[in-house]
Amino acid sequence: xxxxxxxxxxxxxxxxxxxxxxxxxxxxxxxxxxxxxxxxxxxxxxxxxxxxxxxxxxxxxxxxxxxxxxxxxxxxxxxxxxxxxxxxxxxxxxxxxxxxxxxxxxxxxxxxxxxxxxxxxxxxxxxxxxxxxxxxxxxxxxxxxxxxxxxxxxxxxxxxxxxxxxxxxxxxxxxxxxxxxxxxxxxxxxxxxxxxxxxxxxxxxxxxxxxxxxxxxxxxxxxxxxxxxxxxxxxxxxxxxxxxxxxxxxxxxxxxxxxxxxxxxxxxxxxxxxxxxxxxxxxxxxxxxxxxxxxxxxxxxxxxxxxxxxxxxxxxxxxxxxxxxxxxxxxxxxxxxxxxxxxxxx
Amino acid sequence: xxxxxxxxxxxxxxxxxxxxxxxxxxxxxxxxxxxxxxxxxxxxxxxxxxxxxxxxxxxxxxxxxxxxxxxxxxxxxxxxxxxxxxxxxxxxxxxxxxxxxxxxxxxxxxxxxxxxxxxxxxxxxxxxxxxxxxxxxxxxxxxxxxxxxxxxxxxxxxxxxxxx
Numbered sequence: 001x002x003x004x005x006x007x008x009x010x011x012x013x014x015x016x017x018x019x020x021x022x023x024x025x026x027x028x029x030x031x032x033x034x035x036x037x038x039x040x041x042x043x044x045x046x047x048x049x050x051x052x053x054x055x056x057x058x059x060x061x062x063x064x065x066x067x068x069x070x071x072x073x074x075x076x077x078x079x080x081x082x083x084x085x086x087x088x089x090x091x092x093x094x095x096x097x098x099x100x101x102x103x104x105x106x107x108x109x110x111x112x113x114x115x116x117x118x119x120x121x122x123x124x125x126x127x128x129x130x131x132x133x134x135x136x137x138x139x140x141x142x143x144x145x146x147x148x149x150x151x152x153x154x155x156x157x158x159x160x161x162x163x164x165x166x167x168x169x170x171x172x173x174x175x176x177x178x179x180x181x182x183x184x185x186x187x188x189x190x191x192x193x194x195x196x197x198x199x200x201x202x203x204x205x206x207x208x209x210x211x212x213x214x215x216x217x218x219x220x221x222x223x224x225x226x227x228x229x230x231x232x233x234x235x236x237x238x239x240x241x242x243x244x245x246x247x248x249x250x251x252x253x254x255x256x257x258x259x260x261x262x263x264x265x266x267x268x269x270x271x272x273x274x275x276x277x278x279x280x281x282x283x284x285x286x287x288x289x290x291x292x293x294x295x296x297x298x299x300x301x302x303x304x305x306x307x308x309x310x311x312x313x314x315x316x317x318x319x320x321x322x323x324x325x326x327x328x329x330x331x332x333x334x335x336x337x338x339x340x341x342x343x344x345x346x
Numbered sequence: 347x348x349x350x351x352x353x354x355x356x357x358x359x360x361x362x363x364x365x366x367x368x369x370x371x372x373x374x375x376x377x378x379x380x381x382x383x384x385x386x387x388x389x390x391x392x393x394x395x396x397x398x399x400x401x402x403x404x405x406x407x408x409x410x411x412x413x414x415x416x417x418x419x420x421x422x423x424x425x426x427x428x429x430x431x432x433x434x435x436x437x438x439x440x441x442x443x444x445x446x447x448x449x450x451x452x453x454x455x456x457x458x459x460x461x462x463x464x465x466x467x468x469x470x471x472x473x474x475x476x477x478x479x480x481x482x483x484x485x486x487x488x489x490x491x492x493x494x495x496x497x498x499x500x501x502x503x504x505x506x507x508x509x510x
Binding site: 078081120121122125126128129132133135136139140143151154155158159161162165182 | 373375376379382398399402403405406409410411414415417418421422474475
C-alpha cells in the first residue's frame with residue numbers, strides 16, 4: 001500500500017480545521033469590537049457606533065484600514081525576520097485550538113465526527129508547547145525592528161512569559177493529580193460525570209487565571225507594550241497589516257486561553273444539571289457548543305473588565321508577583337493536593 | 347517506500363540541513379533560530395516513535411525555554427555578523443578533524459551493533475506518559491532522584507551567582 005490514507009478522514013478534519021480557524025478569527029474580530037464597547041460602557045461613553053447598526057461593521061472597517069495602510073520596513077533590519085515575527089505570532093495563536101474539544105460528537109452522513117481536531121493524549125502539554133513558541137513571534141519581531149524600544153519590549157515579553165509559565169505549569173500539575181489524564185477530552189468527560197474542577201481546585205484556578213493574563217500580555221501585565229515608557233513596545237516599528245497581526249494575535253490568544261480555562265476548570269461543553277445522553281447526539285452537541293461559547297464569552301468579558309479597571313504593574317512588581325508570590329503559592333497548592341490525593345487513595 | 351519513510355526522510359533532511367545552516371550562519375540570532383528548527387525536527391522523530399511526551403517536552407524545555415534564554419542573551423549582547431571574529435583557519439581544521447573522528451566512532455559503534463536495536467515506528471506505547479512515569483519511578487528511581495538533586499544544586503548555584 002502506497003500512501004494509505006483515509007480520504008474521508010482527511011476531508012472531515014480539514015473541514016473541522018477550517019471551521020475552527022475561521023470561527024476563532026471571527027470571534028477575535030468581534031472581540032476587538034467588544035473591547036471597545038466594554039471600555040466605552042465602563043468609562044461612560046458610547047464607543048464605536050458609526051459603521052453599521054450599533055457600529056457592528058467597525059471591525060471590518062478597521063481591517064480594511066489596516067490592509068490599505070502604507071507598509072514600512074525599517075532599513076538595517078532583517079527583512080525576512082521582520083515579516084516572520086507577526087506571522088509566527090498569528091500561527092502559534094491559532095495552532096492552540098487544535099486540541100480543544102469544542103463539543104461532543106456529531107453525526108453526519110452516517111459518520112460519527114468528534115468536534116475536536118486532535119485528541120492527543122498529551123493535550124494540555126501540547127498547548128504549553130505552542131504557547132511557549134508564541135514568545136518567538138514577539139522576540140523575533142522586536143529584534144528585527146532594529147529599535148531600542150522594540151528590543152526592550154521583546155525582552156520584557158520573553159522574561160515575563162517564562163516567569164509566568166512556571167507558576168502556570170505548577171498550578172496545572174495539581175489539577176493533573178486529580179484528573180490523572182492529560183487529554184482535554186477526558187477531563188471534560190470526568191467533569192460531566194462529577195464536579196467541575198474549579199470546585200476542587202479554586203486556588204489552582206486563580207493562579208492559572210492570573211498567569212493566563214500575563215501570558216496573553218493583557219493589562220495589568222502588558223509591560224511589553226507599555227506605551228508610556230516604550231512608545232509601542234515590541235511593535236513600535238510595525239505598520240499596516242503586520243501590526244494588525246500582532247494586535248489580532250492577542251485577541252485570538254485571549255479567546256483560546258478562555259477556551260482552555262473553560263475546558264480545564266469549568267467543564268468545557270458540559271451543561272450543569274443536564275443529562276446529555278438523553279438527547280439526540282446532534283442537538284446535545286449544539287447545546288454543548290453553545291455552553292462552551294457562553295463560558296468563553298464570560299471569560300473574554302472578564303479579560304476586558306480587568307483591562308479597563310486595573311492599572312498596569314511596574315516591572316519589578318510584575319517579577320515579584322510571579323516569582324515570590326505565585327510560584328510558592330502554586331507549590332503549596334500542589335503539595336496540598338498531593339497530600340489529599342494520597343490520603344484518600346490509600 | 348511508505349508514508350512513514352517519506353516523513354522520516356523529510357524530518358531527517360530538515361534536522362541535518364538546519365543543523366548545518368546553524369553552523370554556517372554568521373549571524374548569532376539566525377543561528378539560534380536554525381537550532382530551534384532542529385529541535386522541531388527531532389520532536390517530529392519522537393512523534394514517529396510514538397513518544398509523544400518526549401516530543402512535547404523537547405519542544406517546551408529546549409525550543410521553548412532554553413532557546414528563549416539563548417536568544418535573550420544574544421540580543422542583549424548585541425552580537426552581529428560584522429562583530430563576529432573571523433575564525434582561525436588552523437582552528438577550523440582541528441575542529442573538522444575532531445568532529446569527524448567523533449562521527450566515525452559513533453558510526454562504527456552503530457555498525458557493529460548490526461541493527462539489533464532497530465526502533466519501531468508508530469507502534470509500542472513505551473513513550474506514552476503513564477508508562478514512562480511508571481518506568482521512571484520504579485526501575486530507574488535512583489538515577490532519576492540523582493538527576494533531580496543535580497538540578498536542584500544547579501539551581502541553587504545559579505541563585506548564588508545571581509546574588510553576587
